[in-house]
Amino acid sequence: MSKQIKAVSLISGGLDSMLATKAIMEQGVHVEGINFFTGFCVEGHTHAIRKKDKEKPKRNNSLWVAETLGIKLHII
Numbered sequence: 811m812s813k814q815i816k817a818v819s820l821i822s823g824g825l826d827s828m829l830a831t832k833a834i835m836e837q838g839v840h841v842e843g844i845n846f847f848t849g850f851c852v853e854g855h856t857h858a859i860r861k862k863d864k865e866k867p868k869r870n871n872s873l874w875v876a877e878t879l880g881i882k883l884h885i886i
Contacts, residue, residue, distance in 0.1 A: 814838075814839075814840050815839045815840065816839065816840045816841075816842075817834055817839050817840070817841050818842055818844055819831040819834065819841050819842070819881075820844055820845075820846075821843035821844065821845050821872040821875050821883060822845070822871075823870065823871025823872040823873075823874065823875055824871070827875065828875045828879065831843065831875075831879055831881070832879060835879065835881075841881050842881055843872065843876050843879075843881050843882065843883040843884065844884050844885075844886060845872035845884070845885045845886070846885075846886050847870075847885055847886065870885075872885070
């Protein structure tokens with residue numbers, strides 16, 4: 811019986827962290843995300859891919875990335 815490999819991914823909400831996490835997941839690794847909330851970076855913008863649906867309220871981009879990838883996100 812082999813144990814599943816687990817990893818933690820730092821999720822900023824940007825494309826780089828999303829693609830890096832996806833690449834690890836495609837190798838069969840169980841990934842959970844971490845996002846550090848410092849209070850200095852206010853989510854006042856959204857990415858172009860999220861501008862399509864202007865009816866939805868703005869939220870932390872890291873939450874959107876975690877939801878899209880289907881992973882658990884820990885916000886510290």
